Amino acid sequence: MKILIIDDDPDVVEAITLSFGLQWHEAIVLAAETGAEGKAVFQRENPEVVLLDIALPDTDGFEVLHWIRSRNDAPVLMISARGEEIDKVRGLELGADDYITKPFGYLELSARIKAVMRRAQAPPPLSGGGKFSSGNLLVNYATHQVFLKDKLIKLTPIEYKLLYQLTRNAGQVLMHDDLLSKVWGPEYLGELDYLRIYVRRLREKLEDNPQQPSQILTERGLGYRFEANPRAA
Amino acid sequence: MKSKRDTTFVKVAPPVLRGWVPAPMLRLFVRDGAPSIEGLDAAIRGFSVTIVVLLSLLGHGNPVDAYALYATDPTWLALGLVLYNLVVIAVLGVPWRTTPGFPLFVLDWLVASAAILLTGGFLSPFMILYYALVIGAALRVGLSRSALLVIACAALFITLMILRPDPVASLRLPIVVVQVTSLIMVMFMSVGMKRAVEVEARKMQLEEEAGNQLRLLNSLTHAALAGAPDLEQVLRTVASASSKAVCADRGFVVLFDGTREWNNTADDADGLLIVADRDPNPNLLSANEKITIGKVLRMRQPVLTDANPLEHHSPRSRYDLAEHPEAIACVPFLLDDKVIGALFVARYDAHAFSGPNIELLSAISQQVAVAVRMARLYEMEREKAERSQELERLERDLLSMVSHELRTPLTAIKTSVGALASTRAGLAFGETGTSTEQRLLNNIGRSTDRLINLVNELLDMARLRAGRMTLNRQVLNLGEVLLDAVATLRPLFDARSQTLEFDLPSTGSPRWSRLAAVADRRRIEQVIINLLSNANKYGPRDSHIIVGATPRGGLVKVFVRDEGPGIVPTEQGFVFDKYYRSGTLVENSKQEGTGLGLAIARSIVELHGGHLGVHSRQGSGSTFYFTLAQSDVDDSSEELGDVSGKEFNEDLNN
Numbered sequence: 001m002k003i004l005i006i007d008d009d010p011d012v013v014e015a016i017t018l019s020f021g022l023q024w025h026e027a028i029v030l031a032a033e034t035g036a037e038g039k040a041v042f043q044r045e046n047p048e049v050v051l052l053d054i055a056l057p058d059t060d061g062f063e064v065l066h067w068i069r070s071r072n073d074a075p076v077l078m079i080s081a082r083g084e085e086i087d088k089v090r091g092l093e094l095g096a097d098d099y100i101t102k103p104f105g106y107l108e109l110s111a112r113i114k115a116v117m118r119r120a121q122a123p124p125p126l127s128g129g130g131k132f133s134s135g136n137l138l139v140n141y142a143t144h145q146v147f148l149k150d151k152l153i154k155l156t157p158i159e160y161k162l163l164y165q166l167t168r169n170a171g172q173v174l175m176h177d178d179l180l181s182k183v184w185g186p187e188y189l190g191e192l193d194y195l196r197i198y199v200r201r202l203r204e205k206l207e208d209n210p211q212q213p214s215q216i217l218t219e220r221g222l223g224y225r226f227e228a229n230p231r232a233a
Numbered sequence: 234m235k236s237k238r239d240t241t242f243v244k245v246a247p248p249v250l251r252g253w254v255p256a257p258m259l260r261l262f263v264r265d266g267a268p269s270i271e272g273l274d275a276a277i278r279g280f281s282v283t284i285v286v287l288l289s290l291l292g293h294g295n296p297v298d299a300y301a302l303y304a305t306d307p308t309w310l311a312l313g314l315v316l317y318n319l320v321v322i323a324v325l326g327v328p329w330r331t332t333p334g335f336p337l338f339v340l341d342w343l344v345a346s347a348a349i350l351l352t353g354g355f356l357s358p359f360m361i362l363y364y365a366l367v368i369g370a371a372l373r374v375g376l377s378r379s380a381l382l383v384i385a386c387a388a389l390f391i392t393l394m395i396l397r398p399d400p401v402a403s404l405r406l407p408i409v410v411v412q413v414t415s416l417i418m419v420m421f422m423s424v425g426m427k428r429a430v431e432v433e434a435r436k437m438q439l440e441e442e443a444g445n446q447l448r449l450l451n452s453l454t455h456a457a458l459a460g461a462p463d464l465e466q467v468l469r470t471v472a473s474a475s476s477k478a479v480c481a482d483r484g485f486v487v488l489f490d491g492t493r494e495w496n497n498t499a500d501d502a503d504g505l506l507i508v509a510d511r512d513p514n515p516n517l518l519s520a521n522e523k524i525t526i527g528k529v530l531r532m533r534q535p536v537l538t539d540a541n542p543l544e545h546h547s548p549r550s551r552y553d554l555a556e557h558p559e560a561i562a563c564v565p566f567l568l569d570d571k572v573i574g575a576l577f578v579a580r581y582d583a584h585a586f587s588g589p590n591i592e593l594l595s596a597i598s599q600q601v602a603v604a605v606r607m608a609r610l611y612e613m614e615r616e617k618a619e620r621s622q623e624l625e626r627l628e629r630d631l632l633s634m635v636s637h638e639l640r641t642p643l644t645a646i647k648t649s650v651g652a653l654a655s656t657r658a659g660l661a662f663g664e665t666g667t668s669t670e671q672r673l674l675n676n677i678g679r680s681t682d683r684l685i686n687l688v689n690e691l692l693d694m695a696r697l698r699a700g701r702m703t704l705n706r707q708v709l710n711l712g713e714v715l716l717d718a719v720a721t722l723r724p725l726f727d728a729r730s731q732t733l734e735f736d737l738p739s740t741g742s743p744r745w746s747r748l749a750a751v752a753d754r755r756r757i758e759q760v761i762i763n764l765l766s767n768a769n770k771y772g773p774r775d776s777h778i779i780v781g782a783t784p785r786g787g788l789v790k791v792f793v794r795d796e797g798p799g800i801v802p803t804e805q806g807f808v809f810d811k812y813y814r815s816g817t818l819v820e821n822s823k824q825e826g827t828g829l830g831l832a833i834a835r836s837i838v839e840l841h842g843g844h845l846g847v848h849s850r851q852g853s854g855s856t857f858y859f860t861l862a863q864s865d866v867d868d869s870s871e872e873l874g875d876v877s878g879k880e881f882n883e884d885l886n887n
Contacts, residue, residue: 011642012644012645014645015644015652018652019649019651022652023652081641082633083640084701101640103640103685175707177707190707190758192705221751223707
């Protein structure tokens with residue numbers, strides 16, 4: 001598995017490379033010190049996961065992230081020494097899959113990479129099958145396909161898992177931490193930013209008016225609730 | 234100024250004259266709504282000349298021709314008089330342009346006397362010219378000079394009486410006496426009338442000035458109290474408004490910058506801020522002005538100066554030399570009995586400034602002093618705020634830079650040590666190994682974690698101070714959060730053989746669900762971990778630590794009780810201060826730390842609208858606790874099928 005690290009600190013890059021070499025034999029670590037070099041390696045090697053520092057000598061990580069996202073959906077983990085909420089939100093909004101604040105250890109990093117990789121795979125069959133329909137929306141749990149007005153809507157694995165949780169429990173309030181734990185994993189409890197950003201993306205894809213959603217509803221302070229078939233109601 | 238006044242008289246002229254009399258003529262006769270001195274003089278003169286012309290034309294110009302000194306045709310004489318007056322008006326512009334001096338009246342006297350001599354002496358109808366002359370002189374050149382003219386007239390009469398035999402000799406004496414007495418009476422009456430007219434005009438002027446001054450004071454007070462940040466603008470307004478208010482030709486304001494002694498012999502104006510009503514950037518003071526400022530500085534009261542000969546010898550000042558001020562008034566701005574500046578006004582004519590002028594200028598100066606004080610305070614506050622902002626920014630930048638620079642190498646260390654430790658000993662990092670190598674690696678790992686904590690605490694503090702910490706609020710069961718945190722730290726308690734006891738409602742009970750509060754999970758976990766690790770550090774080995782959570786009175790209280798040394802009452806107020814580390818605690822346990830943990834914990838709790846506190850008695854342990862508002866929703870809402878959170882709330886309330 002190819003992992004691309006774009007970070008200008010050679011010591012960090014070396015520590016990660018050597019650690020992975022020692023413990024994660026199937027991982028091939030590619031390193032780039034600048035944004036431009038990172039893009040070149042990305043195009044040439046087509047890595048399966050990218051570790052991307054925000055502060056780069058020639059550009060910032062967000063720009064590189066944008067560039068990567070315009071090419072494919074390879075999982076990207078932003079790594080930053082700043083740890084500011086605003087950076088995290090920005091990274092997630094631009095399509096980063098995770099955001100890790102320096103300093104982190106080998107175990108934490110490898111766990112996060114594995115989690116991201118796992119999430120990026122096609123979602124596991126969460127149920128035996130069946131369909132869910134509400135208004136113009138149709139979710140086929142067996143094929144993981146989502147249709148809106150009979151048109152296939154492309155969802156990322158995380159978006160699909162989130163929608164799955166919401167529609168499976170339509171009408172019920174799903175608490176923030178429940179959703180985070182079921183969709184992202186138990187280590188994401190309290191990380192409401194992830195949830196907010198993905199709920200917004202789902203609304204943008206599925207709601208007529210994402211600003212005033214009629215199906216994916218916010219329950220302030222609690223979580224979210226899928227309002228089934230609002231037209232019939 | 235002049236044009237303003239002009240408009241005023243035209244406005245107040247009697248309506249019947251308006252439209253019939255040209256404006257310049259009207260201005261001659263009426264000033265500020267009252268008859269003018271010049272107008273009266275001109276009218277009487279014109280009237281007397283008209284009378285003699287008419288009498289002469291009617292053949293009564295020389296009734297005692299036989300007795301005239303030199304028999305003359307009075308008609309020609311009267312026309313000559315008209316011509317004389319026209320020449321005087323054409324040459325001197327009297328009374329429109331210049332004020333007639335005494336010599337003109339002497340000339341008038343000679344002309345009138347000649348006319349009288351040629352037309353019958355003291356019986357001549359041309360006598361009326363004497364009356365006009367005396368009235369004019371009384372109005373224009375004052376009592377003493379008019380008296381001289383009256384004496385001259387009387388002398389001529391008496392000479393004529395003695396020299397000239399007369400057909401009506403018996404009448405001579407009474408006529409002369411009556412004539413002279415009449416002249417004297419007319420003179421006094423004219424002087425009185427002049428006074429009355431002047432008083433009236435003065436009254437009107439004072440009323441107008443008082444109105445102007447009131448308006449000016451009001452506007453200046455407003456400007457001063459509004460604390461306008463642009464002091465120079467305020468001062469410019471003061472300079473021009475004051476000079477207008479006291480009818481001065483110019484005005485300016487001098488402000489000492491307060492940092493150095495002003496030396497009035499200095500050639501330049503260092504240390505002075507000068508704001509003039511006309512010249513926006515004056516940089517030189519004339520010698521006369523410097524002397525006046527010096528006087529004001531010494532005397533700390535208003536100084537009035539008449540034309541000063543020095544002015545004429547001074548090097549060219551910033552004003553045109555043609556405009557030497559004739560009268561100066563300089564009023565100090567007093568602040569705490571110190572002269573901080575002065576208001577200057579000057580007139581080019583000889584009118585000295587009056588008492589009321591000075592009173593007004595003093596009142597203005599008081600307002601200016603207030604304005605200056607306010608502007609300076611404002612400036613000081615602004616500078617202070619700027620400095621403190623700059624300091625804060627530097628501190629933030631430094632913290633952010635330092636922590637960034639520390640975090641990157643810490644990442645390399647932590648990653649390397651973690652990988653090395655687990656490979657070498659076949660153990661995951663953090664587990665206890667026995668080999669020297671493993672122990673050393675664990676040591677490095679622990680120290681690295683301490684450094685990381687330190688950096689994180691510094692950053693959190695910086696974030697809290699900058700108000701950049703945001704909360705991700707959600708409904709949480711604080712009991713759950715507490716148990717999770719305890720589980721995380723369990724190895725630490727085990728390492729010190731400390732026994733944990735729980736004081737919690739039983740899981741899932743209605744009381745348990747009342748432990749719900751709206752909070753940021755990560756941040757509240759941080760607070761609880763801080764309290765737990767303090768109890769772990771400061772509680773003795775083999776001691777008990779009680780952790781608990783309880784709902785009470787709309788609040789959820791979470792507490793951690795240790796059996797440590799306790800905190801002396803005098804220190805209890807400080808343990809939450811930034812960088813504060815208790816003397817007792819440090820001494821007893823030799824624990825290290827930044828002293829930031831509790832300060833951060835308290836700030837986080839307060840950011841949630843809660844309270845963090847401590848109960849402690851020296852020697853018998855401490856209880857640290859925090860309270861958050863209880864949320865009236867618990868997580869059982871998840872099990873309520875179709876009922877939304879909102880509806881569930883309503884259900885609860887019903």
